Amino acid sequence: MNRDVAADHLLALTLKAGAYTAFALIVAGLMCSAISAPAAEIVTKIGVLVLLATPALRIVVAAIQFLRERDTKFVLISLGVLCVVALAFFLGVEV
Numbered sequence: 001m002n003r004d005v006a007a008d009h010l011l012a013l014t015l016k017a018g019a020y021t022a023f024a025l026i027v028a029g030l031m032c033s034a035i036s037a038p039a040a041e042i043v044t045k046i047g048v049l050v051l052l053a054t055p056a057l058r059i060v061v062a063a064i065q066f067l068r069e070r071d072t073k074f075v076l077i078s079l080g081v082l083c084v085v086a087l088a089f090f091l092g093v094e095v
Helices: 005-033 040-068 072-089
Strands: none
Touching: 005 040, 040 072
């Protein structure tokens, strides 16, 4: 398997961007809450949603990278993992 450093960098960037965005939204929501702004709860909830969606986005990015590399086996594995994550989300399975 010929892994590309740029592909690994893109996957890491996806996780960093998701984590930093979620952090910024949650902090903004908490700061709005401190001054009793009406949108505080919504901003905080969006931050939590971004935090929860980041790993699923990483799986999608990995699947796209594997598709670009024409690595069918890992594309199918990534899509399978994404299906399990989506199924757990929609069924409300708690771990």
